[in-house]
Amino acid sequence: MSEDSSVAPSPEETILAVEDLEKHFGGIVALDGVDLSVGSGITGLIGPNGAGKTTFFNCLTGFYTPEVGSITFQGADITGSRPAAVAKSGMVRTFQIPRELSEMTVLENLLLAPPDQSGERLSGAWLRGDAFVDDELSVRERALEMAEFFELDHLLDEPAGNLSGGQRKLLELARALLTDPEMVLLDEPLAGVNPTLEEKILDRIHDLEAQGYSFLFVEHDIEMIMNHCDRVIVLHRGEVLTTGTPEEVQTDDRVIEAYLGEVDV
Amino acid sequence: MVDAGLLDAIVQGLITGSIIAGGALGLSLIYNIAEVPNFAHGDMITIGAYLALVFNNPAEIPFLPAFGSAPLPAAAIVGVVLAGALGAAYELTIFRKFRQKDADIITMVIVSLGLALVLRNVVLFLVGSKNIRYESASVSNTNFDFLVTGAGMTVRTTQRQAGDVVTTGLWGYPWWLLAGGLILATAVGYGVFRAYRREEGFDTVYLVPPKILGTAVAIATAIVLGALIQLAPQGTDPIVATRIGLSIKHLTIVGVVLAAMFALNVALKTTKFGRAMRATADNMDLAEVRGVDADRVQLLVWVIASMLAALAGVLTGWFATNLTPNMGFTLLLPIFAAVILGGISSPYGAVAGAMIIGVSMDVSVYLLPSHFATYRIAVAFLILIGVLMIKPEGLWGDV
Amino acid sequence: MAVADFLITLVTFIAIYSLFGIGLNLKFGFTGLIDFGHVAYFMVGAYVTVVLTLPADAATYGGIGGFDLPGLFAALGPLGSLFGWVLGVVGGMVAAALVSLAVGVPTLRLREDYLAITALGIATILNTVVKDEDWLFNGPYGISGIHKPLVDVFPLSLGSFTVNMAVFGLLSVAVFAYVAYWLVNRFREAGRTGRIAMAVSVGLVSLWYFVMPAIDGGTVELTKNVLWLFDPTAGPNGGLDYDRFVLILAVGFLAGGYHWVERTINSPYGRVLRAIREDEDVPQALGKETFQYKMQGLMFGSALAGAAGALWAVNIGFVSPDQFASTITFFAFTAVIIGGTANNKGVILGTTVFWAIRNGTRFIDVPSQYSIQLAAARLILIGAILIVILYYRPQGLLGEQDYDIDLPGSATGGSDDV
Ligand SMILES: Nc1ncnc2c1ncn2[C@@H]1O[C@H](COP(=O)(O)OP(=O)(O)OP(=O)(O)O)[C@@H](O)[C@H]1O
Ligand SMILES: [Mg+2]
DSSP states (O other), rough: OTTTTTTTTOOGGEEEEEEEEEETTEEEEEEEEEEEEESSSSEEEEETTTSHHHHHHHHHSSSSSOOOEEEETEEOOOOOOOHHHHHHHTEEEOOOOOOOOOSOOOOOOHHTTSSSSSSSSHHHHHHHHHHHHHHHHHHHHHHHHHHHHTTGGGGSSSBBGGSSSSHHHHHHHHHHTTTOSEEEEEEEEEOOOOOHHHHHHHHHHHHHTTTTOOEEESOOHHHHHHHOSEEEEEEEETTTEEEOOOHHHHHHHHHHHHHHHHHHO | OBBHHHHHHHHHHHHHHHHHHHHHHHHHHIIIIOOOOOOHHHHHHHHHHHHHHHOOGGSSSTOOOOOOOOOHHHHHHHHHHHHHHHHHIIIIIIOOOOHHHOHHHHHHHHHHHHHHHHHHHHHHHOOOOOBBBOOOOOOEEEEEEEEESSSSSEEEEEEETTEEEEEEEEEEHHHHHHHHHHHHHHHHHHHHHHHHOOOOOOTTOOOSOOHHHOOOOOOOOHHHHHHHOOOOOOOOSEEEEEEEOOOOOHHHHHHHHHHHHHHHHHHHOOOOOOHHHHHHHHHHHHHTTTTHHHHHHHOOOHHHHHHHHHHHHHHHHHTTTTTTHHHHHHHHHHHHHHHHHHOOHHHHHHHHHHHHHHHHHHHHHHHSSSSGGHHHHHHHHHHHHHHHHTTOTTTTOOO | HHHHHHHHHHHHHHHHHHHEEEEEIIIITTOOOOOTHHHHEEEEHHHHHHHHHHHHHHHTOOOSSOOOOHTTTTOOOHHHHHHHHHHHHHHHHHHHHHHHHHHHHHTTTHHHHHHHHHHHHHHHHHHHHHHHHOOOHHHHGOOOOOTTTTGGGGGGSSSSSEEEHHHHHHHHHHHHHHHHHHHHHHHSSSOHHHHHHHHHHHHHHHHHHHHHHHHHHHHHHHHHHHTOBTTTTSSSSSSOOHHHHHHHHHHHHHHHHHHHHHHHHHHHHHHHHHHHHOOOOHHHHTOOOOOHHHHHHHHHHHHHHHHHHHHHHHHHEEGGGGGGGGHHHHHHHHHHHOOOOOOOHHHHHHHHHHHHHHGGGGGGGOOOHHHHHHHHHHHHHHHHHHHHHHHHHHTTTOSSOOOOOTTOTTTTTTOOOO
16 A cells, blocks of 8 residues: 555645545456555556556546545546546546547547537537637647647548557547647557657657646656656556655665566666 | 136246247357357247248148158257258358458348348248148147145146046145145255355356256255145135146247257367357457367357257247247347346356246236237336346346 | 339339438448337337328327327418428427437447347337327327328429420429439449449430330330329329329438438537447547437437338328338348448438339239249348348448538648548
């Protein structure tokens, strides 16, 4: 448990607070009483394979209902909320295995994301007032800008199913960012992305952080976590092993034993 | 004159349930292992019924020479075997091809719908739409009247013979015997349950789950005791009385379906192919990696399921004393309801689901005003939807 | 019966079933909902419209109603009672949408295969209810004496025989001209196989429609076929008869439904529907309330089926529960899949192919005792075509349609074509 989370953010900057979260799959205990709070900035979430990171994301975003525990996001209790409600409240996730809509074009995948489009309502689509046109034009502009940034702009009219593995990851990320989130949950967003683009994306994440976005970031590359995160949470067998600054975590004996010891750092 | 009551409705429901179960056994195999929600299953039932008709009553089929009539059991066996061959044909010419293309479940649904259309109309094309019956000895119902009196219970059996109601038997059980018999039956059942149950372990696989075996033994003991020890009537002035109508036909249907269930269960759990089937049901890709020949497993699934469907068809045609090209399709909904209700993963689940559906259909017909009789199938469906609303994965989950 | 009359009946059927199919396509093609109970909304639309427009004192009718909406506005003349009928159709569509709302609440959350089965079950139950509850809509006896909009106006005559023949004849030729123009354009766009298919089918149809009658029946038959809108035997001076009006009405409704669905699909709203079809989790993760979208798709598709039902009733002049068996749903699925799932033009093409096979084979001469065999053989053929198409061309004849959101002042309007 996390009694010693020495650097837990002070209450006023806590954005996401999770208490005693439990999730079971038959006999498997995927989350075994997770207690943690996440503040603004970039927070890393690390842990060995099967630690429960993805399950944790699924519980946070309403895809799974936890058996026990509560989730508070920006002061509101969102435990058991539907996924769409969580996303609308400002917490958006990406999927570890990209879920591109393969029969729709890359552009359509991106256009889907922005919230509150007038044409997304039946009335809007039927009546087609000025708001319909304005929204669609501005959404397109944003999508194009995002596509350019992620170097997908030459593929806009391709069905997303034709993208390469890395490009799918980028599309996944771009889509999440287009939803105007407060907090983005990234499930290994950079696995399989080439190094130059990786740097660019990390820069972008820092830019967005400066604009007030927060990130919770699953990544197996310890170096990246250490270099880019303000705080790190270590999950192990469904429990929080420890939280702290990258330096603190890196020198924690239990972390070294449970996780870092396994990999060659 | 004693009226049929709730008890009779339940017994009739179990018979209806057996008919449904015959179809549900095959459908659950296809649904679970071949992963096809098979909308052609109803019409596979029809095909089976007509295949038996070819040998039992060829005179009814326009283009066939009347080459004589085989007794229904023999015709049924030939029909079931031929249906198995057709099952292989469905798999080899249609479903295997779609599986190789990784068709999704929606496509499989529609493919099976196309097959359903073909099968039903092949029957219509070859035989026409008239009602046909099997050539078989007529079976008369025996009514069992149970009269509960101050001294115990009297049983009276009556039969209609040549237009008159004839009492064929009259006997009874005093209270002490009833109580003693019940205690004995329960004790035997519980004893079997205890003796059969093993230490709960990871690899404990029962051929028959101990609870089911125990219950079955208890019921069997009670019936055997009741049949063997028949004492003098305990008076015919009942406090409560109820009647159950039964015939050898009904008992045969229930017996055949239970035997099919048991045989299927043994085959799935003890034979090499059965284990391969269950592995395929869990995860087709993984099973292939472990060296299971998925194509052969699927072929076997379609063959067995078609044979079970044909069996159900013969029983249905015999039970309803007529065959129509639509007979299977009208059974499709209750069968699907039974399979989903029972969870699509085991023969016991399918039969249990079918019994629940059958009993609720007949009991609701008994309880509701008579003009609601046409809503039998609606009742089955409302139960299914109710269950799905609470448990979207079916009663025993595990998809 | 002249070939023209047969074609008018057939095309009316096709238009009605295409509208029905477009409703199904909205559910199945664009949103991914396998609604095996689609025919229930056809039935609800037909019955509710009929009852809303039925005279209050209709003989041999013992159900609720009739509410005689056309009679209410009859004082305003023929257009008033037409308005009453249109209100009735709107009522039928709303009723169909509301019934599908009630069906959708418990079933839309289920797995797709369970949805298919429960929808089929509910449609069967609804059909049983209509059949068994005499007090509702007259039970198994059905409803006859249905209100037919503007029936008193027809046969429509504009003056003398010559005037009628000239006006309606010109209109008929104009329709042919438009069809030819449209065909030529399609021919230009089509690929090689498409061109061959078009050339062969257009050739055969014109041979059958123009050349054969000329050989068989001489100029009278040919004239009838060419000036198809004009019926010389309708009324003293000839004119436009009611069957032809129903055809125009059905085609008009189809055009309206088509454009309405196109407008819905070619929009951000349609984008969400298609996203749901592909992977419902994705739009959910992006903050779209997918359940609401599925429900709206279901209700809209059902309302269109309801409108088709209203037209069906006018066309047949009689409704009874037997007309709404589940096979109608399966036929519509077949038509949608043949033409191209998620393609509204494909629905019309598929419906045409389907009903041409189903009804066109009546020209094959078979002794009447084999009529069951002929009917069965057609359905065997259709079932086989369904399987073959799913295997060799799962996208259907036309494949999924292109999408384009019309934006004034935007040059990139077509950039999201698939
Ligand atoms: N839907 C599910 N059904 C059954 N078990 C599951 C399910 N999802 C996750 N699990 C189990 O829960 C545990 C945690 O899995 P999870 O996917 O959360 O791990 P993870 O930390 O994301 O691992 P990785 O780093 O490999 O992505 C694992 O043991 C996994 O097998
Ligand atoms: Mg993970």
